[in-house]
Amino acid sequence: MSAQVTARSPRIGPDEPPGISGSRRNRGLVMLGLGAFVLYSVAPVWWLVVAATKTREDLYRSDALWFADVNVVENLRQLFTYEHAAYPRWLANSVLYSGAGSVGLTLVSLAAGYGLAKYSYRGRGLTMGLVIGSFLIPGALLTIPSYLLYVRIGLFDTVWAMIVPSCFSAFSVYLAKVYAEAAVPSELIEAARIDGAGEYRIFWQIALRLMTTAGATIFLLHFVAQWNAFFGPLVFLRDSGKWPVMLGLYSWLQRGTDSQYDLTGMVIIGALVASLPMVLLMVAMQRYWRSGVSLGSLK
Amino acid sequence: MSTETTLVARPSPTTSPTATGPGGRRDATGPRISWRVMRDLKGASFSLPFLLGFCVFTLVPLVLGISETFYTTKSSGLGLGGDKTVQFTGLDQLAKAFRDATFWSGLGRVLLFAAVIIPLTQATALAMALLLDAVRRRWAGRYRVLLLVPYMIPGMVATMIWLYLYSPIVGPLRPIAATFGFDVDFFSSEMLWTSMGNLILWNTVGFNMLILYGALQGVPGEIFDAARVDGAGDLRIAWSIKVPYVRSSLVLTTLLSIIGTVQLFAEPTLFRAVRPETITRDFTPAMYVYDMAFKVGDINYATALSIVLAVVVGAMSAVVYRFSKEAS
Numbered sequence: 001m002s003a004q005v006t007a008r009s010p011r012i013g014p015d016e017p018p019g020i021s022g023s024r025r026n027r028g029l030v031m032l033g034l035g036a037f038v039l040y041s042v043a044p045v046w047w048l049v050v051a052a053t054k055t056r057e058d059l060y061r062s063d064a065l066w067f068a069d070v071n072v073v074e075n076l077r078q079l080f081t082y083e084h085a086a087y088p089r090w091l092a093n094s095v096l097y098s099g100a101g102s103v104g105l106t107l108v109s110l111a112a113g114y115g116l117a118k119y120s121y122r123g124r125g126l127t128m129g130l131v132i133g134s135f136l137i138p139g140a141l142l143t144i145p146s147y148l149l150y151v152r153i154g155l156f157d158t159v160w161a162m163i164v165p166s167c168f169s170a171f172s173v174y175l176a177k178v179y180a181e182a183a184v185p186s187e188l189i190e191a192a193r194i195d196g197a198g199e200y201r202i203f204w205q206i207a208l209r210l211m212t213t214a215g216a217t218i219f220l221l222h223f224v225a226q227w228n229a230f231f232g233p234l235v236f237l238r239d240s241g242k243w244p245v246m247l248g249l250y251s252w253l254q255r256g257t258d259s260q261y262d263l264t265g266m267v268i269i270g271a272l273v274a275s276l277p278m279v280l281l282m283v284a285m286q287r288y289w290r291s292g293v294s295l296g297s298l299k
Numbered sequence: 300m301s302t303e304t305t306l307v308a309r310p311s312p313t314t315s316p317t318a319t320g321p322g323g324r325r326d327a328t329g330p331r332i333s334w335r336v337m338r339d340l341k342g343a344s345f346s347l348p349f350l351l352g353f354c355v356f357t358l359v360p361l362v363l364g365i366s367e368t369f370y371t372t373k374s375s376g377l378g379l380g381g382d383k384t385v386q387f388t389g390l391d392q393l394a395k396a397f398r399d400a401t402f403w404s405g406l407g408r409v410l411l412f413a414a415v416i417i418p419l420t421q422a423t424a425l426a427m428a429l430l431l432d433a434v435r436r437r438w439a440g441r442y443r444v445l446l447l448v449p450y451m452i453p454g455m456v457a458t459m460i461w462l463y464l465y466s467p468i469v470g471p472l473r474p475i476a477a478t479f480g481f482d483v484d485f486f487s488s489e490m491l492w493t494s495m496g497n498l499i500l501w502n503t504v505g506f507n508m509l510i511l512y513g514a515l516q517g518v519p520g521e522i523f524d525a526a527r528v529d530g531a532g533d534l535r536i537a538w539s540i541k542v543p544y545v546r547s548s549l550v551l552t553t554l555l556s557i558i559g560t561v562q563l564f565a566e567p568t569l570f571r572a573v574r575p576e577t578i579t580r581d582f583t584p585a586m587y588v589y590d591m592a593f594k595v596g597d598i599n600y601a602t603a604l605s606i607v608l609a610v611v612v613g614a615m616s617a618v619v620y621r622f623s624k625e626a627s
Binding site: 026027031033034038040041042044045064065108111116119120121122127130136137138141142143144145147148149165167168170173200203228230250254264267272275 | 338339340341342343344345346348349350352353356357359360361363364367426427430431433434442444445446447448449450451452453454455456457459460461462463464468469470471474501505533558561562564565568569572573584585588589592593598601602605606608609612613616617
């Protein structure tokens, strides 16, 4: 993959990059540097893909960077049936936690952001203060106290512990507010009011549609973060049937070092399968997380 | 904690109903006052779900956590099954946490690590962004996707990939190093930080590159022509025009990286699963807090430790933020 791209040599054309001369030596150096970075970025993933296709024996014997006997179907079968199909359940849990949490978070954040951007009322400044102030609270601080709270209110070791608290994020509200200020014209709201639409109807039928980009960004950023969550599930969930996929893989990785049955191959293909939805989602929604990056940098 | 309360107070100087500030302009043409009040109430209700959730899942744990540190739980029996007594001990737990040598040495470890890995990541990201900026736009897009592949891989998976690449049994890196005459154990205590730094760099550099590359697109092209007329070469233009232009983006990504690195937990925990001899259970502050809460079982003290950690992170973020405001 990388070799094919780096082999091309630059030609001077119409969309000439700004700020660099056409000197052949400099262009060669640029290509060399980029090629090295591409190799560094892609090679480890290449290894993962190759290793996931191997039999357990080939994993130790064959050339690490090239295919041996392709054994994907059997590896997948093992992955999905091992220990009464633990892996597919973890995968389903991850989809549930990331999906439900992100839908909830997106709705809550868009509503709050819209309200903060488009209305003036007593307490609005205080709410904004809370939102901005809580950026400074590091996540690691809240984990142990949250555990104490969840134990008291019966949320500990339930699926709700993974869904309900994740619906409230100050950063997402901030993103939604910044976006609503720019994307929802006050004149439009005013016009809808004159036509007799109520405030909630304006939000559901007009504002929400104008804020789809912000919504998709918030959804995506949170979906990815929740998919990758480790500290939270480790603290809030005991029962392995409720674990998300990353925690499950960690338990296999940990066991792989001290068990008779070698789980290395399972962790490798499990890691690959768990990454695929993320890579597909990120590629499909590139536009949105890029805009999230630039919105974030407005801070 | 203190940093939080001061920040809460700052952006809300006008909360009285008469002084609605510039936001008041929107309801200029309300015919009846009661109608406008109704509308503002409805407007306020939009943020109600968030506020409720925020109170329950952020403010309540915060208060709960702080109150927890005022108590000490002691088991009177030996080991399991002994009666537990809870005693009010005031600020003892916090004072103990502030003097805890294990905690500070863990913090020193991650700070030293941050001091090396963050500039290194930024420099690498900057190099990538400058190189991308030096090829034609059409190709830059293709390269950019490839350079972003590590960022799309979930961090946990990235750690697992590198753990196996480093592994003396299945990994290809050790044989490769051996052909060059080096015998490296990537999990030894000397190599550990390099190994971990490399995987974090691999996983995060793409995101930083994206921000910097985005900022580079905003440099007006006429500056380059002017510089070229004055006799500046490619390197000189990159260093003296492009780098200063993206400085504020650099500060932002640095701030985010510091907060992340000080709370380092997942990566060292995974390393520990592979090599528990070198990575102790109190290796980083977050690992120490986790260990104290769930392995030692002293929740009161674990909360006190997380408060100290939060104060340190908050203070550092505030300093970098202030610094960035002055720089830009």
